[in-house]
Amino acid sequence: xxxxxxxxxxxxxxxxxxxxxxxxxxxxxxxxxxxxxxxxxxxxxxxxxxxxxxxxxxxxxxxxxxxxxxxxxxxxxxxxxxxxxxxxxxxxxxxxxxxxxxxxxxxxxxxxxxxxxxxxxxxxxxxxxxxxxxxxxxxxxxxxxxxxxxxxxxxxxxxxxxxxxxxxxxxxxxxxxxxxxxxxxxxxxxxxxxxxxxxxxxxxxxxxxxxxxxxxxxxxxxxxxxxxxxxxxxxxxxxxxxxxxxxxxxxxxxxxxxxxxxxxxxxxxxxxxxxxxxxxxxxxxxxxxxxxxxxxxxxxxxxxxxxx
Numbered sequence: 021x022x023x024x025x026x027x028x029x030x031x032x033x034x035x036x037x038x039x040x041x042x043x044x045x046x047x048x049x050x051x052x053x054x055x056x057x058x059x060x061x062x063x064x065x066x067x068x069x070x071x072x073x074x075x076x077x078x079x080x081x082x083x084x085x086x087x088x089x090x091x092x093x094x095x096x097x098x099x100x101x102x103x104x105x106x107x108x109x110x111x112x113x114x115x116x117x118x119x120x121x122x123x124x125x126x127x128x129x130x131x132x133x134x135x136x137x138x139x140x141x142x143x144x145x146x147x148x149x150x151x152x153x154x155x156x157x158x159x160x161x162x163x164x165x166x167x168x169x170x171x172x173x174x175x176x177x178x179x180x181x182x183x184x185x186x187x188x189x190x191x192x193x194x195x196x197x198x199x200x201x202x203x204x205x206x207x208x209x210x211x212x213x214x215x216x217x218x219x220x221x222x223x224x225x226x227x228x229x230x231x232x233x234x235x236x237x238x239x240x241x242x243x244x245x246x247x248x249x250x251x252x253x254x255x256x257x258x259x260x261x262x263x264x265x266x267x268x269x270x271x272x273x274x275x276x277x278x279x280x281x282x283x284x285x286x287x288x289x290x291x292x293x294x295x296x297x298x299x300x301x302x303x304x305x306x307x308x309x310x311x312x313x314x315x316x317x318x319x320x321x322x323x324x325x326x327x328x
Contacts, residue, residue, distance in 0.1 A: 023080055023167035024180050030072045031184075035191070035210060038065035042206030057201055058194070061209055065191075066155065077163045082170070089162040089247030100248035101255075107305075108256015111298040115291060116264050124280055124290075125268045141263055149259035153251045160185050160234075161241040161250045174242045182234030186227050190216045193283065216283075226283035229292040233257070236299045243306045253302070261286055 042061035049055050077083040085091050092100065119125045160181055169177035194212030196205055216223050237250045244250075270285035271277060281288035 034068040039206035104249040104252020112260040145262035149255035153254035178238035185234035186230035226281035
């Protein structure tokens with residue numbers, strides 16, 4: 021538990037530091053750039069986390085490529101990540117289409133896009149997916165997972181990291197109107213984001229869904245021994261969801277609207293049920309790949325990496 025508590029302390033300390041630095045950073049940037057306060061605060065936190073991860077990973081002895089989940093040769097890593105990306109898109113598209121078929125989400129008014137607009141939206145979504153996946157998987161399924169697994173075993177690593185992964189998604193859920201911004205806005209943003217946890221019933225569907233996603237990614241990490249597949253899967257899921265959010269909106273008046281969470285209009289009971297389906301498929305798939313003898317293409321490299 022010491023490794024897990026060390027990473028938890030890092031998250032809490034960097035959140036407090038980001039709250040203190042968010043307003044000065046925003047005040048410095050606004051004369052030259054049109055930026056949103058919550059995005060500035062989020063980027064400041066990411067930079068602080070990056071520095072903290074480097075220091076903590078070295079202290080815990082997980083700063084090497086294999087511990088961070090990058091032990092595969094580059095070509096094999098890219099193949100596994102690319103395959104994961106395809107699988108991520110393929111497993112997320114059916115449930116997104118089901119949302120439209122059930123009338124739970126509809127295209128935004130005036131949201132019909134031409135080919136250029138659709139390409140731009142898809143490109144932005146892919147960029148978002150890759151960025152989010154690289155950062156979160158390197159930290160959570162890389163350094164943190166390796167530290168906890170080394171101390172407490174692979175099962176405990178999945179069980180501890182998954183809910184923390186879910187919890188971090190609620191830290192950027194609060195917004196402050198521009199006219200109310202001031203020197204204390206960083207702490208107001210942090211307090212507003214943390215307030216969601218004071219109303220657990222309002223976020224339980226999203227929290228359980230995101231925990232299931234985190235557990236699935238952790239299980240894939242255990243099976244493959246690296247984060248290549250996790251990055252690909254994560255990026256593919258975020259890519260599809262990002263495009264859908266921009267191009268459509270939830271139908272709040274729908275009788276089955278409770279299937280989608282109020283948190284983001286996507287994750288919720290419906291996606292949680294779907295996680296069970298895709299989890300069974302993906303774990304069987306990756307279990308089969310890692311069971312092949314070493315030397316059998318990329319899967320042999322995965323098996324070799326897992327034995328390190």
